[in-house]
Amino acid sequence: LPIWIIQERKKGVESPMIYKAYSFRIYPTKEQSVLINKTFGCSRLVYNKALAKWNADYEKGTKTSKKTMNSDLTKEKKDLDFLSEVDSIALQSAVFDLHKAFQMFFKKVNCYPRFKKKHDSRQSYTTKSVNNNIAIKGNTVKLPKLGLVHVALSREVKGRIISATIRRNPSGKFFVSLLTEEDIQPMKKTNKKIGIDLGLTHFAITTDKNMQKIDSPNFIKKAEEKLKKEQKILSRRYEQAKKDGKTLSEAKNYQRQKLKVAKLHEKVRNQRMDFLHKLSTKIVKENDFIAIEDLNVKGLMRNHKLAKAIVNVSWGAFRSMLEYKCYWYDKELVVIDRFYPSSQVCSNCGVIDGKKPLSVRTWTCPSCNTTHDRDINAAQNILNQALN
Numbered sequence: 159l160p161i162w163i164i165q166e167r168k169k170g171v172e173s174p175m176i177y178k179a180y181s182f183r184i185y186p187t188k189e190q191s192v193l194i195n196k197t198f199g200c201s202r203l204v205y206n207k208a209l210a211k212w213n214a215d216y217e218k219g220t221k222t223s224k225k226t227m228n229s230d231l232t233k234e235k236k237d238l239d240f241l242s243e244v245d246s247i248a249l250q251s252a253v254f255d256l257h258k259a260f261q262m263f264f265k266k267v268n269c270y271p272r273f274k275k276k277h278d279s280r281q282s283y284t285t286k287s288v289n290n291n292i293a294i295k296g297n298t299v300k301l302p303k304l305g306l307v308h309v310a311l312s313r314e315v316k317g318r319i320i321s322a323t324i325r326r327n328p329s330g331k332f333f334v335s336l337l338t339e340e341d342i343q344p345m346k347k348t349n350k351k352i353g354i355d356l357g358l359t360h361f362a363i364t365t366d367k368n369m370q371k372i373d374s375p376n377f378i379k380k381a382e383e384k385l386k387k388e389q390k391i392l393s394r395r396y397e398q399a400k401k402d403g404k405t406l407s408e409a410k411n412y413q414r415q416k417l418k419v420a421k422l423h424e425k426v427r428n429q430r431m432d433f434l435h436k437l438s439t440k441i442v443k444e445n446d447f448i449a450i451e452d453l454n455v456k457g458l459m460r461n462h463k464l465a466k467a468i469v470n471v472s473w474g475a476f477r478s479m480l481e482y483k484c485y486w487y488d489k490e491l492v493v494i495d496r497f498y499p500s501s502q503v504c505s506n507c508g509v510i511d512g513k514k515p516l517s518v519r520t521w522t523c524p525s526c527n528t529t530h531d532r533d534i535n536a537a538q539n540i541l542n543q544a545l546n
Contacts, residue, residue: 176342176486180315181335184299184324185308193304194324194332197244198281201252202274204231204241208256209271224257245302251284277407279328279420286321292336293319299334309334316340328420344488351447353541355500355533356476358467362437363533365541366445370534372437377429378470381422388419430472438479442489448480449544452496492544504528505538 186194211230212222231253235241241249262268285292291302294315298306301322317340325333353365361374378385392415399409406412441448455474459465477493484491494500502510504523514521514532522529 175317175339177320177337177339178317178342178486179335179337180313181333182299182312183310184332184334185310186304186332190304190307191332193244194326195281196240197248197283197303197324198326199276200241200244201248201283202276202281204234204249205252205256206273207234208253209273212256212260224253227253227257245283245285247285247288247302248283251286255284280325282323282325284321284323287319292322294336299336301334307334327424329424330417330420331424342486345443347446348444350445351449351541351545352441352445353449353537353539353544354441355451355537355540356453356471356473357533358464358471360533361471362476363537364441365534365537369440374471375429375433376470377426377433378466381426385419385422388415388422391415392419430470431475434472434476434479438476438483442480442483442487446489447544448484448489448491449541450477450480450491450493451498451500451540452493454496494540494543498539498543500536500539500543501532503535503539504530505535505542506530 208222208227208230211227215222228250231249235246235249256271259268259271263270285302291300293300294309294311295306297308297311299309299322300306301324315336315338317338319336319338321337323335323337325335327333350366355363357363358374360371362372364370364372392412395409395412395415396406399406399412402409453473455468458468480491483489499510499513501514502512504511504526506528507523507526509523509525511521511523519532520529521532
């Protein structure tokens with residue numbers, strides 16, 4: 159996903175300046191590709207050296223500050239001439255990323271920072287906009303050290319460009335994410351409320367009769383046969399490389415097949431993200447009040463029978479999209495407690511009828527004799543609980 163940084167909405171300000179990222183594919187020349195890859199390597203080196211220094215200082219009982227890491231970077235640039243060949247801000251960003259990673263670790267949000275690997279399929283670096291050194295010019299994007307790079311613009315970039323992140327996907331494609339600061343106007347009010355119950359058989363069940371049950375597209379299942387075939391070929395080429403005594407980087411047949419598998423996975427991911435973006439935008443556009451359940455995705459993933467299906471539906475990404483789109487367009491999103499028994503309560507009279515196995519899809523309330531569809535009833539209960 160692109161990086162979205164959400165600022166606090168100030169009271170009395172209808173459309174505050176917010177940060178929004180635009181992601182486009184870029185087509186660098188051979189010389190530009192070499193420089194991009196070199197910047198990946200230098201940023202990774204700076205990051206790993208700073209992390210090694212931090213670990214060493216920690217063992218000695220001393221603390222490494224951000225200022226110390228920046229001064230170490232200055233010394234390294236004098237000792238290692240090749241660091242001067244790449245964008246200096248990208249190297250500073252690598253140090254900043256490590257400092258931020260430790261902040262998130264101490265807040266118990268992320269795990270302890272790990273060393274970056276040369277052969278990771280995903281590589282990236284970030285550079286900041288200084289004196290208009292990042293800009294869109296026609297069908298090209300101006301980037302520090304790279305100059306003008308051909309870009310496939312799918313939409314207009316609005317607002318002031320703050321930074322750019324250049325990344326290489328496992329499929330070998332290059333992309334640029336432009337972080338901008340812009341003024342987004344709120345959407346028109348519709349005075350509609352909706353409750354959403356997320357599922358596996360159906361991706362979402364809502365209280366809106368126009369889109370009651372939204373089918374799960376299941377992109378992985380559709381591509382599964384082709385993926386199995388290509389991954390078997392990849393496995394055989396891996397074994398052949400081992401027999402020939404070659405490293406995987408030297409085995410050209412293995413690398414070609416690895417690229418083919420990566421492209422298939424990327425296609426599935428793009429299809430999934432397209433579905434989630436369109437659905438989340440539609441829901442936010444048509445409703446002023448949205449209620450969803452706080453699902454324990456990590457806990458549910460421990461069930462190995464359901465883990466694959468849960469990964470396919472991407473509930474976490476969908477919730478994240480609803481959150482920032484509601485913020486952008488001045489809509490309200492309420493997340494109810496994960497322990498609320500939405501499937502056990504009668505939405506008509508409020509009687510709790512107890513737990514039911516997943517095989518029970520319809521049930522009749524013993525108090526008011528109302529027959530409920532399990533999922534639609536849960537969606538209505540989620541909305542009722544959010545409104546209370």
